Amino acid sequence: MMPERFNEMPSNPMERDKYIPDTFRILGKRGTRRIDGFRKASGTAVYTRDIILPGMLYAKWLTCPYPNAKIISLDTQRAEELPGVRAILRYDDPEVYGRRIPTLQGGEEDILAGYAYFQGQQVGAVVAADTEEIADEALKLLRVTWEKRPFILEAREALEPGAPLTRPEWRPKSNLMPLFFQPTDTFRFGDVEKGFKEADRIIEFKARRRYHGCSDAEPVSGITRWEGECAELWLHHQHPYEHKWMMNMWFGSPMSKVKINAPYNGAMFGGWNWIDYSMVPQYVSALLAKRTRKPVKWIFDRRDDFTFGSLDAMESEFKVGFKEDGTITAVKIKTYFENLSFEAGLHFVENTKIPNVESQTLVAQVNKGPVHAIRCEQLPPAFAAIHVFNHVAAELEMDPIQLALKNDGAEGEDIVKLEDFKRKHGFPLRDSLRECVEAGKKAIGWDEKWHAPGAHKLPNGKMHGMSFIWDHEWDDNRGAGAAGLMIQQDGSVSIIALRSDVGVNAESTYCQIVAEELGMRPEDVFLRQQDDVHLPLMTPDGSCNLTTNGYVMKKVAKRAKKKLLELATTTVHMIERDVPPAFPDMNPEDLDIKDSIIYVKKDPSIKKTVAEVVKDVKGSFMQKHEYGAIQNTTHEPIYAWAWHRQGRLGKEPGRQRLCRQAHFCEVEVDPETGEVEVTKVVNVNDVGKAMSPETVEGQQYGGTYMGIGRNRSEEYIWDPKTGVLLNGNLVDYKFASMRDVGPIETVIVETSLGLGPYGSVGIGEDVATDTTNLLQGAVYNAIGKWVDDGPITPKKVLEALGKA
């Protein structure tokens, strides 16, 4: 990941779509009925966990009781004899032994390992039985002899010379994980030593974020059923279409013979971890289904769900140089990550003018479960940027908002350079950060309430604190998607695409775009995304949904509209007769469509509904039906399809991120108990254009609840003596509930500075990722002490106050 200089855009690989305010009938309007709402509220929406097939078996895994161990022997005889047990797959089975699956950043996982590197790892054996209870009983009857090995839970300890190996099978020499995306462990932009020389002041500090997890609502599961050589899969997964490839790789199944069902997902925030990991059990279920000739459902229970964590399990040492006026001249970071990394210095380069950045990444493999992006891979750079801005503002006793505005920019260059970019590429000359902070300041009452650290004691004895954080909006666009569109003969419109349900109400927004572009009423457009129609949309396969899929919808609707208006004006020549068009003696350009009605532009009183135009009454002759559905049709169905590729992978050279976000909060810290109460949050997001305002707001307050939960309580806790995870359940692992956050005010800014359709930028990852570090500044502002160790528990607050 080499830094990209502020290049000229060599060619424009990205479509640039302009947002023209107030010209839309449907987009951006509130009150469009969401297409999944009734199903989800009434309990009729079906999730993979809900599905039971006739004769279905349940597959469950043996888990390792130790944090680092190897199987010496495994006796399955008693388990095999238990009535109702249909198959046991062993790690030394020739079909799985030594077989691996590629994972993120060049890693690999055994499909079914004979060793474990964290407590609770699924290893050794899988039982398929008539019921879950029988499978659980059978697992208890397995006789396993383990070779216990020393374990390490702390990254620094794992990297000490002579430390015991945490993954001897993977890396027999060291616990240091190689970095696959960069040639060295240090990312360099500019010259930090020069930057420190230019600085008036230099500060150093440490900050940490502890291992936390996903806790998706629906515990993951999946089903495989074979019908001869055809496989059918039910998936709780982000990338349903990819499983066709996996079935091809594993079983040689032609992709045309693999059918995917993607029922609703009971939350899908865990990114890459699920992708690799849920492919492993899916393979196992397919293998067991083949052997038993029955459908096999693999099941992870709630404890199994605690296998995975987020990739911001990290501890960083910071050195920051800056001038008295707030200009930051250099940032140097050294980060110890647990099990995986993402470049922590990235946001300084992408959305500040800080000219010198150096960031060293050390990834230690510790005896904890694998980590990947949970909601977003940008957690480490957001963590780093927020802590640096907090500390510099505090050191200078400067309003953090002024500090942000002072350092806004990109790739070491001032905001003026961004304005040049906007001018060159036809963006409006709006200052996103300034607009966001002005809106946010007003909403939270910043100018009236902001105070010096530790200076505001409330009548209830608690200390009042405030914070402000900012960032760019990075869900801009990447990836590719395809979809078809068919106008059925009753005039209803089907969007034809396979996608798993991720995000807030995304399918409704796709329907809104099609309705807008095609001239239909929103209720006449429908997408049943869970059906396998072989056309995959983004799900998100790389953070983005709408910014890619939105273009697909625009394109496909435009193509269908062209065909529809051609049909409306074209005589169809049959063998025995001619079928006249709905609008004789007209050309397609004479017509337009609004509210599902085709009308003549010059005289809108001449009109027919889309249903009347596509209905094939003329073709009906044999039956007394009002329609001619198949054999009697006289014209080809109105069908179009489109594909769109947006960008390369994230941020291309020369492409700037122009939209910003800002978040504000107020807290009350109890100096006696250390409790931090969040009394108010304001989210301000410049999304370019909000196609569905309710959806944007859902990501704002929803992300805030996730972020605040991570700030205050989300943490996996291992017993240092045994390496056993102590809180692998939702009683002891606490994410935010309704009472945990005070009122949240959401503000949408629409500058049209995004590269997505209509000038939009996505929002799904951004709020949760930034607000994961929202409280640090507020707690400092309240008590005048830093608690830079997330989550900020009462104990840590009391320690900071010298009371514990």
Add this chain to the structure above:
Amino acid sequence: MKDSPNDKSRYLCPYCARVFDALEDLKTHVFAEHKDEPLRRPEGLIRLKINGEVHEVQVEPNWTLYQLIHDELGLTGAKMFCDRGACGSCTVIMEGRPILSCMTLAIECDGMEIETVEGIAAKEHPLIESYVKHHCMQCGYCTPGFVVTAKALLDRNPDPSEEEVKDALAGNLCRCGTYPQHPKAVLEAAQVLNARREVKNDA
């Protein structure tokens, strides 16, 4: 073939050989005339009323009520989320009280009256529409649990304050963080219900 009563099975009394058309009539006869309980109910056979319909089900002693209604009866609105009584997603209303079906043994529910989200939706309770309108769901997995909990609240308190709604729903977990929308939807549904009641009372 013509359908006539003669084509149907008939039931013979094992004590006196009287013939009955319906099994229920035979049972009544044996109980009244021979003072015996014919076809003693096997252990584990329970009878409960779910959404107004009677179900007689043979259950295993270890089955939870969740397993019974979700896996056996196909009422999939109750969801398995935390599996430990911490999240409220499996909530159903039993005898007027919201209870956690994953923490309740099915065998203990003999004779009980139960309402699930499916029953609430079938009655066109205004909560469903107000939940859709206010976007109270994202992934939607926990949503039925919230709806059922809210319905139980409105049953016993038709005019709750916002704080009372929050108190009632505080035990339901939502990973997507839809929390701010629920009080709005519940209060609106309460208004709709109260307006309906007024119309009824006026009539």
